[in-house]
Amino acid sequence: MRFAEEFRDPKAARALLAQIAGVADEIGATREAPVRIMEICGGHTHAIFRYGLDKLVHEGIEFIHGPGCPVCVLPMKRVDECIEIAEKDGVIFTTFGDAMRVPGTRGSLMQAKAAGADIRMVYSPLDALELARRNPDREVVFFGLGFETTTPSTALSIQAAAREGLANFSVFCTHITVPPPIRALLDDPHMVLDGFVGPGHVSMVIGTHPFDFIADDYGKPVVVAGFEPLDLLQSVLMVLRQIGEGRAEVENQYARVVPEHGNPVSLAAITDVYETRPSFEWRGLGEIEESGLRIRDRYRAFDAEAKFGIGYGAVAAEELAEGCACGAVMAGRAKPVECPHFGRGCTPDDPLGALMVSSEGACAAYYRYGGARAAAE
Amino acid sequence: MCLGIPGQIVALTDPERMLALAEISGVRREVNVAPVASGPLEDLVGKWILIHVGFAMALIDEDEAAATLQALRELGEAQAELDAMAAGDAALEGGQ
Numbered sequence: 001m002r003f004a005e006e007f008r009d010p011k012a013a014r015a016l017l018a019q020i021a022g023v024a025d026e027i028g029a030t031r032e033a034p035v036r037i038m039e040i041c042g043g044h045t046h047a048i049f050r051y052g053l054d055k056l057v058h059e060g061i062e063f064i065h066g067p068g069c070p071v072c073v074l075p076m077k078r079v080d081e082c083i084e085i086a087e088k089d090g091v092i093f094t095t096f097g098d099a100m101r102v103p104g105t106r107g108s109l110m111q112a113k114a115a116g117a118d119i120r121m122v123y124s125p126l127d128a129l130e131l132a133r134r135n136p137d138r139e140v141v142f143f144g145l146g147f148e149t150t151t152p153s154t155a156l157s158i159q160a161a162a163r164e165g166l167a168n169f170s171v172f173c174t175h176i177t178v179p180p181p182i183r184a185l186l187d188d189p190h191m192v193l194d195g196f197v198g199p200g201h202v203s204m205v206i207g208t209h210p211f212d213f214i215a216d217d218y219g220k221p222v223v224v225a226g227f228e229p230l231d232l233l234q235s236v237l238m239v240l241r242q243i244g245e246g247r248a249e250v251e252n253q254y255a256r257v258v259p260e261h262g263n264p265v266s267l268a269a270i271t272d273v274y275e276t277r278p279s280f281e282w283r284g285l286g287e288i289e290e291s292g293l294r295i296r297d298r299y300r301a302f303d304a305e306a307k308f309g310i311g312y313g314a315v316a317a318e319e320l321a322e323g324c325a326c327g328a329v330m331a332g333r334a335k336p337v338e339c340p341h342f343g344r345g346c347t348p349d350d351p352l353g354a355l356m357v358s359s360e361g362a363c364a365a366y367y368r369y370g371g372a373r374a375a376a377e
Numbered sequence: 378m379c380l381g382i383p384g385q386i387v388a389l390t391d392p393e394r395m396l397a398l399a400e401i402s403g404v405r406r407e408v409n410v411a412p413v414a415s416g417p418l419e420d421l422v423g424k425w426i427l428i429h430v431g432f433a434m435a436l437i438d439e440d441e442a443a444a445t446l447q448a449l450r451e452l453g454e455a456q457a458e459l460d461a462m463a464a465g466d467a468a469l470e471g472g473q
């Protein structure tokens with residue numbers, strides 16, 4: 001254990017680990033009958049693996065890696081639809097780089113770009129707006145992907161385009177929201193979660209109250225957490241204490257960044273521009289009610305779905321690779337190493353499933369930090 | 378794209394469009410400050426912010442900025458963000 005190098009404050013980390021162990025023993029958590037804590041956010045998954053927190057904590061605590069990585073849950077059909085738009089004459093298709101390698105049924109955006117489509121990686125929808133200003137004779141489409149952390153940025157960009165009358169700019173909206181899949185997971189009869197580490201940056205936008213239902217309706221503790229290792233350990237301790245004391249509340253460990261009621265400017269922009277879709281497909285999890293957003297009619301001129309006549313098309317059954325365990329991994333029922341493709345047909349350089357694409361995906365994190373470790377056990 | 382990166386606002390560039398210049402790990406890049414603009418925009422100059430895909434999503438203090446940046450470096454995410462910014466610049470020129 002390279003404590004001194006890994007932690008800014010090794011003493012604090014040791015103290016937290018000791019406290020965690022104390023409460024875990026008190027509530028009778030063991031390797032055989034662990035307390036299962038889901039970290040919802042992919043950023044947390046990455047940090048847990050990077051710092052080996054899953055191995056450092058008491059053996060009676062098991063981390064279950066939640067669906068909070070937008071790249072990992074991007075449906076194949078949606079990738080196909082992106083490519084269909086990108087291949088149209090005159091289109092410049094812009095996207096966050098993270099989405100480039102996600103496989104669709106006919107390949108990835110990266111492959112479509114290699115085949116000649118004008119697909120460009122941008123850092124921000126601001127770049128796409130600027131491209132639209134500089135190329136008035138081209139149609140610039142921005143692939144609006146992500147949870148509540150990125151949703152305000154596309155909403156504000158659409159508002160800006162509307163103000164400027166930037167008619168050649170549109171957004172292909174694939175924004176999704178965090179709470180609905182958590183409700184779906186909690187409703188799953190096979191699911192045995194004891195508590196949640198809530199997403200810090202999503203909560204920075206929406207506040208902590210959208211997670212109240214987890215405590216109120218399902219009786220499970222939630223602690224909204226920062227993503228430094230000490231934040232995560234502190235949050236795990238807070239979840240355990242709630243369990244020990246028989247409480248179920250939403251607590252905010254990351255109050256230095258997360259306001260209780262979120263960010264008002266961002267929330268107003270989201271409400272102005274977007275409305276909820278009846279349902280949206282999550283790769284590996286299936287259709288989830290009211291989990292996706294689409295652009296309201298008043299901004300129809302900036303909606304790529306309307307502009308190109310490419311709607312959101314659900315597929316009955318995904319053409320996933322045989323034996324692919326993405327869905328089971330995401331629901332916490334299987335570990336990545338239990339997938340027959342892990343490290344063989346599916347690696348970060350050549351991903352078969354989406355969980356292997358982003359550093360926030362459970363499989364990529366396992367591969368990078370935990371694969372050898374897990375195999376050795 | 379989800380974790381964001383801290384930066385410091387060094388100047389306003391286009392107040393009408395809510396744009397300001399931020400210094401992010403030695404790189405300067407224009408960001409939209411609308412989400413953190415509750416008073417006069419000039420007051421934002423010098424402030425530390427958490428930037429998500431080009432938008433200032435929260436005001437933070439300098440210590441928090443330093444600690445966050447350190448964590449991002451260890452996760453390899455700081456470089457990923459800076460690379461994405463460079464890719465964005467290249468995209469504007471039609472490159473990549």
Ligand code: SF4
Nearest residue numbers: 325326339346353363
């Ligand atoms: S190893 Fe690949 S195919 Fe298997 S669950 Fe992970 S991402 Fe899916």
